[in-house]
Amino acid sequence: MIQPAARTTRRGDLPVPGQRRPSDSAGAVLRAVLDHGPIARSSIARATRLSAASVSGLAGSLLEHRLIREVPEAAGPPGIGRPHVPLDIDGDAVAVIGVHIAVPRTTVALLDLRGRILAQRQDLHRDKHPDSVIAALIERIAALRHDHGARRRVLALGLATGGWVDSSQGTVVEHPALGWNDVPIGAALAGATGLPVRIDSNSRALLRAEQLFGAAAAQARGSAVLLFVGNVVDVAFSSGGVIHQGPRSAAGAVAHLPVEGCDEVCSCGRTGCLQAAVSERVLVRRALAANLIARPDIHGIVDAARDGSAEAFALLDERARLVGRAAALLHDLFDPEVLFVAEGGANRLPEPLETVRAQMRPGVAGTVRASSFPAHVLATAGGAVALDHVYAAPL
Ligand SMILES: [Zn+2]
Known part of the structure; x- marks a missing residue:
C-alpha cells in the first residue's frame, strides 16, 4: 500500500537561521579593496571569485556611493587597450x-x-x-x-x-x-x-576591529580570542572568522571567573572574581591611596610607571599576572591562532604584556598580542x- 506523502516542508517549518548574514557581494568587493587597495578590478575578481562583470557593476555602485574611488595608476609601461584604473577606499566622503x-x-x-x-x-x-x-x-x-x-x-x-x-x-x-x-x-x-x-x-x-584593520588580521580572521579588561571584563572568540554570539549574545561572560588571592567584593556580592580583582577602579583606588598618580585613571598609572614609579609598575604587573592566568585558561579552552589582551597596561608598555605571556603554557606565548589600537581602544x-x-x- 502506498503511504500518504508526508506534508511538504514549508518555510515556516525550517529553523530560523542564526545571526550569520548572507554573504553580500558588494561587501566582498569593498573588503577586497580595504585589504588590497589600490587594486585593479581584475584582481578583485580573483580575490572574491566573482565574475569580472559582477565586479565591474558592483564597483560602479560603490564608486557612485563614494565608498571607493579610482586612483591614478603609478607610472608604468604603457599598456594596450583600456587602462587598469586601480580602486581604493574613499577616506573622505x-x-x-x-x-x-x-x-x-x-x-x-x-x-x-x-x-x-x-x-x-x-x-x-x-x-x-x-x-x-x-x-x-x-x-x-x-x-x-x-x-x-x-x-x-x-x-x-x-x-x-x-x-x-x-x-x-x-x-x-x-x-x-x-x-x-x-x-x-x-x-x-x-x-x-x-x-x-x-x-x-x-x-x-x-575582535571585529582586529579582523577588519588589526596588525594580525589574517590570524584574527581564523580563530581568535579577545579578552577585554577595563572596569568590566569580557571575552569574545571566533572560529572560521565568525564571532560567536550565543543565544541572546550572552557568550563571553568571564567577569566572575574565580581567581586566587583577591579579597575585593565584586558587583555580584562575592569575593575572588576576576572582574573585581583586575577592575580599573580598584587599581586606581590603590594608586590614589599610595599617592602614585595625578590622573585618576589607568593611563595615570601607566604614565607613572613610565616615569619610573616602581609601585605603579608593581600594580600593573600584579594585574597582568591575574589577566595572564585568565588568558592562559582561555587559550587552553579555545587554542586560537591569536589571543588579544586589550588591557591598559599591556596595550602601552612591553613589561605587562610580557607578564601576561609568562602565564601561558609553553610554546603559545607568541600567539598573545596586545590590542592593535592602543591609543583609541x-x-x-x-x-x-x-x-x-x-x-x-x-x-
Ligand atoms: Zn563576581
Missing part, C-alpha cells in the same frame, strides 16, 4: 559614528572607512541613569556631527559597552557596574539620529560595530 559607554564616561567618535579616528570626545557621566546617559549621548553625537562630520555622509552608528549586550535586539540586558537592566539603547539612538544603529559587547567589537570598539555593518552590506 563618508564616515561612521563610534560610541562607547564606560563606567565613568562616554566616548563619541567619528571614524573613516579604514577605522581611523577623525575626531572624538570623551565626557564623564553627569548621571548614570540610562535616560540621562542616552540624552547626553544624543547631544554629543549631534555636536560631533556638526563640528566634524558636516561634509561627510554618516553611514551608521555603532555602540560598544560592557556587561551583557544583546546585539540582535539592540539592548543592554545587564550592566551591573552601571546598574543597567534591559535598556533598549539601540532603538533610542536610532530614533534620535535617524542612523542605522548596531550595538555589541566591548570584546566582540574589538574605546572609540575603535564603537566604530568597529558600525563598520562591521557597513562592510557586511555596503549598498
Whole structure:
C-alpha cells in the first residue's frame, strides 16, 4: 500500500537561521579593496571569485556611493587597450559614528572607512541613569556631527559597552557596574539620529576591529580570542572568522571567573572574581591611596610607571599576572591562532604584556598580542560595530 506523502516542508517549518548574514557581494568587493587597495578590478575578481562583470557593476555602485574611488595608476609601461584604473577606499566622503559607554564616561567618535579616528570626545557621566546617559549621548553625537562630520555622509552608528549586550535586539540586558537592566539603547539612538544603529559587547567589537584593520588580521580572521579588561571584563572568540554570539549574545561572560588571592567584593556580592580583582577602579583606588598618580585613571598609572614609579609598575604587573592566568585558561579552552589582551597596561608598555605571556603554557606565548589600537581602544570598539555593518552590506 502506498503511504500518504508526508506534508511538504514549508518555510515556516525550517529553523530560523542564526545571526550569520548572507554573504553580500558588494561587501566582498569593498573588503577586497580595504585589504588590497589600490587594486585593479581584475584582481578583485580573483580575490572574491566573482565574475569580472559582477565586479565591474558592483564597483560602479560603490564608486557612485563614494565608498571607493579610482586612483591614478603609478607610472608604468604603457599598456594596450583600456587602462587598469586601480580602486581604493574613499577616506573622505563618508564616515561612521563610534560610541562607547564606560563606567565613568562616554566616548563619541567619528571614524573613516579604514577605522581611523577623525575626531572624538570623551565626557564623564553627569548621571548614570540610562535616560540621562542616552540624552547626553544624543547631544554629543549631534555636536560631533556638526563640528566634524558636516561634509561627510554618516553611514551608521555603532555602540560598544560592557556587561551583557544583546546585539540582535539592540539592548543592554545587564550592566551591573552601571546598574543597567534591559535598556533598549539601540532603538533610542536610532530614533534620535535617524542612523542605522548596531550595538555589541566591548570584546566582540574589538575582535571585529582586529579582523577588519588589526596588525594580525589574517590570524584574527581564523580563530581568535579577545579578552577585554577595563572596569568590566569580557571575552569574545571566533572560529572560521565568525564571532560567536550565543543565544541572546550572552557568550563571553568571564567577569566572575574565580581567581586566587583577591579579597575585593565584586558587583555580584562575592569575593575572588576576576572582574573585581583586575577592575580599573580598584587599581586606581590603590594608586590614589599610595599617592602614585595625578590622573585618576589607568593611563595615570601607566604614565607613572613610565616615569619610573616602581609601585605603579608593581600594580600593573600584579594585574597582568591575574589577566595572564585568565588568558592562559582561555587559550587552553579555545587554542586560537591569536589571543588579544586589550588591557591598559599591556596595550602601552612591553613589561605587562610580557607578564601576561609568562602565564601561558609553553610554546603559545607568541600567539598573545596586545590590542592593535592602543591609543583609541574605546572609540575603535564603537566604530568597529558600525563598520562591521557597513562592510557586511555596503549598498
Ligand atoms: Zn563576581
